[in-house]
Amino acid sequence: MADAPSVAIISLASDFGCQVQITNIDPGLLQVLGLIDLRYWQLTSSGHMPEEYDVAVIEGAVTTDEHIELLRRVRETASVVVAIGSCAVTGGIPALAGTIDADCRFAAVYGEDATVTPGLHSPVAISRYIDVDYIVPGCPIDTTEFLAVLGRALKGLSNGMPEQPLCASCKTHGNECFMRRGDLCLGIITRSGCDAKCTTLGRPCTGCRGLAPDANLEAARKVYAAFGHDFDEVVTALDLYNTDREVCR
Amino acid sequence: MAELAIEHIARIEGHGNIAVKVEEGRVLEVRMDVVEPARFFEAMVVGRRYDDAPLITSRICGICSPNHALTSIKAVEAALGVEVTERTTMLRKLLVYGSFLQNHATHLYVLAAPDFVGLDSVFPLAATHPEVVERALKIKSLGNRLTALVGGRPVHPVTAVVGGFTSEPKALDLASIHDQLLEVANDVLATVDLFASFALPDFASAGDMLALVESDDYAIYGGDIESLDRGWRRPVAEYRDVIVETSAGEGHGNAKHSRTTADGRTFMVGALPRINLSGDRLVPNAKAALARLGLVLPSRNPFHMNLCQAVELVDAAEHCAGYIERVIDMGGSSKPATVELGRECWGAGATEAPRGTLYHSYGIDANGIITSGDVITPTAQNLANLEADMRAFAPTVADRSPKEFELLIEQLVRSYDPCLSCSVH
CATH class of the missing domain: 3.40.50.700 (NADH:ubiquinone oxidoreductase-like, 20kDa subunit)
Structure with a gap:
């Protein structure tokens, strides 16, 4: 001791x-x-x-x-x-x-x-x-x-944080995609590691784990636009936990 | 001369300082300062969509987050005119009771009990009285499992949203928790006996006592606001007419103080006012525990708050078991009800949080965007009364040794189970 x-x-x-x-x-x-x-x-x-x-x-x-x-x-x-x-x-x-x-x-x-x-x-x-x-x-x-x-x-090991976005982990739970249902979900840019808890329980991701280092933000921007979410809407959603864009990634 | 100055008083939720100075029976100074920085939740929700309010305001308090989430949801529903099913109401009551089990077990064993056995913390008890620590963890973890089962996790529920629940527990899991609630019966009774064995100072608070009351049940999730001393009863929508919230004044930090509008008195909220006002609606076992304590109602002694929390543990376990039986039997759905926007509106909601009545209200515009927010937490209501109690109590124990004086004042503060991070929301 x-x-x-x-x-x-x-x-x-x-x-x-x-x-x-x-x-x-x-x-x-x-x-x-x-x-x-x-x-x-x-x-x-x-x-x-x-x-x-x-x-x-x-x-x-x-x-x-x-x-x-x-x-x-x-x-x-x-x-x-x-x-x-x-x-x-x-x-x-x-x-x-x-x-x-x-x-x-x-x-x-x-x-x-x-x-x-x-x-x-x-x-x-x-x-x-x-x-x-x-x-x-x-x-x-x-x-x-x-x-x-x-x-x-x-x-003294490394942090060991997952770097990819949430989607893959959400898929393994067999969840229906919120984006396809018309809801705004931050899972495509948010750091995984939460075992997709919220999305599995029926709520879109709100980004509490910060941005995934591996997220492709340019592609995500196009995906959001393609699903009918304007940029301001995405920014408002992202602001909930990630107003500091330099730190959150 | 008895003097006391404590910075960052331990074993309470949040950061606060106390200062007390008594000379020849005269109180020269009494202060309970909240040193938490202002957090601006009421301003943060403005401009965001109505369904962000529960998610954001839940983060006012990680300790009673189910209460903040549900109170916020109720306020939004009251504003938008959303009706929920009885099944949704039952599940929400389970969440509130889960919060009671978690919070009361933590407050009684981890925060309050060390004062009565001469320890700095609960940890040394793990070696000397393992059965006591095991009992505390057993009750607390049952509360956690209940909130996790209904809400998705023990802190900041996921599934509770405006209109209902996004996901429901399986009947089999509910049945398992039901059995665990019955199994904990002896542990909650032992908690009552433990706190009954501690010597408590004889002291009467001069303030009024407020709580939600319902005619047919022990009120935790709804009802009207009732005053113990004045007997008035008013709907929650009128909370801003019955309670005045003011800045606590110079040097008190960022918390607010509250008084009753009718007579400008300080007042107490929490387990003691609840039992004073609704003691006859407790479950039979809780009533029996109350009788065994020999507590004469109404009690004005703030030190009895701990005893009342222990009695509420007995009540919570049995009440929850009953609610679970009804949820399993009743059928129906808790799927979120449809929300209709299109008009400017305002609504208020209230629940009984573990440490007292919690109010939220919001103004919402025709597009569903929040235009105003107001939150009054239990601790913001209790602070002025707590200070008044310290002022009256300190001279009566000023002749004790400095160490004893400090302990008694700290015991008084902790009996209110203050949540200072809540108080500065």
Whole structure:
């Protein structure tokens, strides 16, 4: 146990959903915690943030000066940084706020007289501020994939993320194609690895895992047009999790 | 002089700081500051299609996401005049109860219990009291399996959409969960007994208590808003007339505070108000558990919130088993109902989330594009009452040792089961 790698689980602006997914690792939860030395997890323990740890697992989007400062400290301390969930990996749904003018979004929530809070930024992915070694994309993360990536990180292996779009995996489930039914589906450009969960359960892909590195965007653009979806419609759909086009790929 | 300043209080959902200062019986300072950054969900939904609202607002909270998704769906349906089948309603109630099982088990065992046994976290219990940790995980994972079976996964349901469900569980899988719900009966009763064994401070909150109520069932998915003290009962569509939400004020961070419109009082939502208002509609086993606790209703003691959550676990398990029997027997369909656009509209929805009543409302234009959004979360309703409780409670325990003082204040905060990421949505 003395040699077990020490881990800190850290959250920025998020809904805690990915941390909840970590607590959902049952019945293996206790066993997993035995393999690592969990030094810090605000959600579950009153202990304070330690000076040293090997692995930082970070959930949430970067939104404040405090987050940026924290990330710089984390990067100096941890030898491995794992970004988990859409918020941390692409900016995710929180980054949608960045598509609205700052004054407008404050007025919409806090009234016309509200002033923009100093030190508050449009939410962005962690990799906009520090180098990220491993990603676990998705909203929320899949617990099995999280454990697999954490295992690879502890062993110093590559991230092992699939690079092709969702379609092939969706086909293996025998799903009827949403595009052929007239629905807009982001599966043709979205990173696979989710076992086509949503499409198999009857909902088109909304792109929570980011763009697939192997996706042919030019071809996809033509496919969307051929199926009657104008470019604005595709952009609106893509914005849901991927407003930051440079980071999401 | 008793003084306390805690940054990023642990074992609550989200990030918050507390500050309390009491001198010779006088309270000099009491603050519960939410340090979560503002998240702008109400602004984010504007300009997007009506069916994006549940998907986006579900991400307000990964802890009670089934509630946010369903409350959003109900608000959109109320606006567009969409009627759903009884089967859809039953399946949605199962999702809410799944959320109760997950959340209450987590809050009671992982977040609250360590305070009462002198530990920083639940993890050391795995070595000393493995049966307690196993029981907690058993109840929580059953909640997860139930939400995953009906919603597609435990966090952020996939299948629940405006008008119904895109996919339904198989009867065989429902039957299996049904049996597991009956098997957990002893575990939920043991949870009640565990929390009954903890000494709780004697303290009465001065605020009102609000919850949804239904005449023929324990209200979790619908009903009217009722006030315990004033007795008024109003439809959910009028929620903005009965609750005033204001900025919490300088130094409180980005959360809002709420008061009742009628008399400007702070109020409490959650398991204690629910049981105070609907205790007679609990299932018999839950009523028996309540009687065994010797809880005299109505109770005004916020520390009883934990006990009430434990009683609700008993209720949830039995209620769910009954709903599953009905879903298996009733037939019918949960296929999404057709949605008709073409007029400007507005609608509100509410459900009982594990930590209290949750409201969503939206304005939608003739093309189905959202023009306005409003969300009031349970924690945003509870924060002002929690601060008032801290202000009244702190002087009564100011003579305790600093460590004990801190523990008691933290226990009070945790009894509300606050979700601070929700509070700043």
